[in-house]
Amino acid sequence: MRYTCLHTHSDFCDGKGEIESFCRAAWEKGLAAIGFSSHAPIAKKTGLKTDWHLPDERLNEYIDAVHAARRRWAGKLPVYLGLEVDYIKGLSGPADRDFQELGLDYIIGSVHYVFPPKGGEPFTVDSPREEFEADIKRHFDGDGAALIEAYWDSLKGMIAAGGFDILGHLDLVKKNNPNREWFSPESEAYKRRIRDIAVSVGKSGAVTELNTGGLNRGSTREPYPSPELLGLLRLQNVPVIITADAHAPEHLGGYYGLAQEILAQAGYTKTAFFEGKKDGKTVWSEEIIGQE
Secondary structure, three states: OOOEEOOEOOOOOOOOOOHHHHHHHHHHOOOOEEEEEEEOOOHHHHOOOOOOOOOHHHHHHHHHHHHHHHHHOOOOOOEEEEEEEEOEOOOEOOOOHHHHOOOOOEEEEEOOEEOOOOOOOOEEOOOOHHHHHHHHHHHHOOOHHHHHHHHHHHHHHHHHHOOOOEEOOOOHHHOOOOOOOOOOOOOHHHHHHHHHHHHHHHHHOOEEEEEOHHHHOOOOOOOEOOHHHHHHHHHOOOOEEEEOOEOOHHHOOOOHHHHHHHHHHOOOOEEEEEEEEEOOEEEEEEEEOOOO
16 A cells, blocks of 8 residues: 655745755655645735744745655655645635645645634634633633534535545544543534534545644544544545644654554545645545555
8 A cells, every 4th residue: 555645844834854854754654655745824915923834035945945846856755845734714715816826736634723702813723731721711610512513514615616526524622632631522413413514525525634743743532533523424425535734754754654543444445645746636545455
């Protein structure tokens, strides 16, 4: 079975390591391809200031660096150019023309931000624990159920808007809920929302990632999405690709064996395999799980 990693963050955003070091690690680990997916610039278009997105002024430098790596590794390792684009309703999203016109090989569409119900700037659901707890108390009066509704609403909004090739870490909202302090995944309200999301993803026709990034960085006990949500996606015939959400070269391929097992338990026999973009269209093939 051929492995790739299309969800990769270098030091152009919040990753640790230069593009070349990731390419070298991918080659040494036997990956069939690597794709770079820096967090897309948002400062100019949203006014939000962060230290983890690609700065607007470095976008062209990033594109040139990935293209240069593609030339260096030609014939040995396919290198793809992507971005992870945040959906922030009314401010930014994968379908925005400025992202669509960059000539990317693919776009990962993700939701990190939710808007406070009382108004104000959006905040991230995967921020450091103390910051997240302060945000949910301040903006949602400590109501985890309200946060969940806001998160799934944003995700549905992004799915409806489109513009992405891969859906990123569908249930990222669980990151800061390891002991179910804020909401219960067993509640009927939560189960209703993930059933609804699975149907929406299935109708979109998009590929979804099984993301081992939380495991690689020690922040979760399972991949994104959860086995339960993954099972619901399987019922909707949603194709899945394994990614490491690598923020360091050593993360590449991390927990891929476990990811295979979880996919098989959910009823998957194949994974999606990215073949690049041809004639302006994203091309996918399939890999049989467990096949040597």
